Amino acid sequence: MEPLQFELARSEHAKSIENMRRLSAEDLTRKLGQGHWSGSGKLQSIRERISCADPEHLRRLTLYVVTSGSVVVGSVALSTFHPGFWRKSYWSDANAVALGTFNLVVMPDQQRKGIGTFMMNEVEKLAQQHHIPFVRLDAYLDNPHSRSFYTAIGYSQRKIIDVRTVSLVLMEKQVLFD
Numbered sequence: 001m002e003p004l005q006f007e008l009a010r011s012e013h014a015k016s017i018e019n020m021r022r023l024s025a026e027d028l029t030r031k032l033g034q035g036h037w038s039g040s041g042k043l044q045s046i047r048e049r050i051s052c053a054d055p056e057h058l059r060r061l062t063l064y065v066v067t068s069g070s071v072v073v074g075s076v077a078l079s080t081f082h083p084g085f086w087r088k089s090y091w092s093d094a095n096a097v098a099l100g101t102f103n104l105v106v107m108p109d110q111q112r113k114g115i116g117t118f119m120m121n122e123v124e125k126l127a128q129q130h131h132i133p134f135v136r137l138d139a140y141l142d143n144p145h146s147r148s149f150y151t152a153i154g155y156s157q158r159k160i161i162d163v164r165t166v167s168l169v170l171m172e173k174q175v176l177f178d
Contacts, residue, residue, distance in 0.1 A: 002069035004115065006122035009050050009063035009075065016072035017065065018043045020107050027108040032143060049077065058099060058130060066106075066119050073110045074119050077102040080132065090159045090170050091136065098134035098172065099127040104146075120153055124175045133176040141167035 009017065025039060046063070054060040058080050066074035079100050088094040101123055106115045120135075127135050139146040141160060147169055151157070155171040162168075 001113065004073070004118050005067045006119065007065060007067065008053060008055050009065045011047060011050055013063075013065050013072050013075075014043060014046045014050055017046050017063065017075045017105075020072060020075060020105050021103075023108050024105045028143065031145075054079075058126075058132075061102065064119075064122075064126075066115055066122075068110075068115075072107075074104070074106040074115045076104045076119055076123060078123060078126070082136070085161060085163050086136070086138070086170065090161070091134070091172060092156075092158065092174070093134065096134050097132050098136040099123065099130070099132045101135055101137040104137075116149060117153055120150075124173070127175050131176065134172050134174055136170070136172040138168040138170050141169050147171075 049061060049063050052060055053062045055062055058078055060081065061077045061079045063075060063077050065072045079102070080097060082098070082100045086100070091098070101120075104116065104119065106119070124135055127133075135155075137150065137155070138161075139150060141147075147157075150171050153173075155173045158170045158172055160167060160169050
């Protein structure tokens with residue numbers, strides 16, 4: 001495998017991200033059965049997300065990719081603006097700014113090769129560069145693979161919540177200390 005690179009998603013990555021999300025959704029559905037993870041992003045919405053990127057402030061959902069050579073092998077969306085169901089009281093420091101991590105995906109045939117860990121390390125570095133003390137995320141309660149991955153790389157479970165028909169585990173990691 002060629003060295004991994006973490007970079008802001010560009011328009012030429014959109015089709016690869018769409019394909020990766022579709023393959024990942026199919027893989028998770030095979031492993032875990034039908035669930036909220038069974039859908040995948042549409043190309044147009046991925047292109048719109050790329051065109052509205054906010055890498056300077058990360059206030060809008062901004063897509064990043066991991067490439068190996070010229071091949072996209074992972075993607076993640078980041079933002080300091082969080083969903084309304086992430087109540088402040090759920091977190092260890094209710095008033096701290098945090099970098100929200102969403103839609104982390106690794107190509108199914110590239111999983112368990114360190115790509116997800118590399119991507120999350122880069123997310124944490126990005127948070128530190130922006131002086132953001134926490135990285136926060138939610139994971140599907142019914143997906144034991146993602147929960148065990150985040151726990152293994154140092155994320156703490158904060159709360160289990162129900163959003164409509166989906167149970168989520170809220171997790172966080174402090175990456176910048178006073």
